Amino acid sequence: MNYVSFTTPDGAASWGVSLEGRIHDLGPSGAGLAPTLKDIVADGRFGTLSEEQVREAPAFDEADVALLPPIIDPAKILCIGVNYVSHQEETGKTNQKAPTVFTRFADTQMGHLAPALMPASTTQYDYEGEMALVVSKDAYRVKAEDAWDYVAGYGAYNDFSVRDWQLAATQWTPGKNFPGTGAFGPYLVPAADLGDVDQLKLETRVNGEVRQSASVADLYFSIPQIIEYVTAWTKLSAGDVIVTGTPGGVGLFMEPKGFLSAGDVVEVEITGLGTLSNTVALDA
Structure with a gap:
């Protein structure tokens, strides 16, 4: 799966998964699974989410969001x-x-x-x-x-x-x-x-x-x-x-x-x- 960090059309920072031209919002403004993609990496859930879980989350057209670096704030x-x-x-x-x-x-x-x-x-x-x-x-x-x-x-x-x-x-x-x-x-x-x-x-x-x-x-x-x-x-x-x-x-x-x-x-x-x-x- 293609994981992303992004800002929503309203300017909120979130993260999710890109599927078929849609960004499924798994972050604070969507499904709320974790605050950031880095948190998902840290707690061991990165790469474990099912496509069904992803598709259940609210979604935006990819053209309507601004993609951020996947890890926004790495310590190093x-x-x-x-x-x-x-x-x-x-x-x-x-x-x-x-x-x-x-x-x-x-x-x-x-x-x-x-x-x-x-x-x-x-x-x-x-x-x-x-x-x-x-x-x-x-x-x-x-x-x-x-x-x-x-x-x-x-x-x-x-x-x-x-x-x-x-x-x-x-x-x-x-x-x-x-x-x-x-x-x-x-x-x-x-x-x-x-x-x-x-x-x-x-x-x-x-x-x-x-x-x-x-x-x-x-x-x-x-x-x-x-x-x-x-x-x-x-x-x-x-x-x-x-x-x-x-x-x-x-x-x-x-x-x-x-x-x-x-x-x-x-x-x-x-x-x-x-x-x-x-x-x-x-x-x-």
Whole structure:
């Protein structure tokens, strides 16, 4: 099932499931199963709801609601840098000994169809199509062989990057945390619904032109390796988000450069997870 967070036509925040173009409201303004989707993840009910339960809830046409990031307020968003072999090759950062990790703040996120805000201070606005996972329960010092038990589900992510701010110093935090630059959605899909995620294909398009195309199997550090590494030094909680990396083909390394401009439409499509679409807009 495709779980979503959204605001109703009246502006109330809620969550539910998308079925056949309708959003069935399971949150506070509907069936009232829990305050947020993160609460459902934390109490272990994520992915367990029956279609009958969902269809009994009040529903809206998907076009009448505004989709939010599936997890609105994760305590931690950890992003893995340079984690596809093709991206390592274009950056020259090969043979890494450990994952590159940086943080993104929750208040930089936006949902499907929300504008991707390009700061007035840059001319180097870039895309990074990625797959994100959401942690299912408290995780600390998890071994790789147990890691799959800590994954609730997956969604598409676009880690829009302000390259001049990112590359001005050795750490990347400024270039990754402008408002309206962390697109997440449209859906959060239970891991059990997807099977082997290595079989999923990720594709990023700018105005219909394919810029990135890769199999999730091409990750340099696998999802179990990422979870083992990250939880070796920080405790994760249900609802935390790990963004697993982007393939080669980002605008920074194109010739000529493939940076974004206002009005560009960027889509990230992942098998089984839908298509995340955002249009670039200037942030005054």
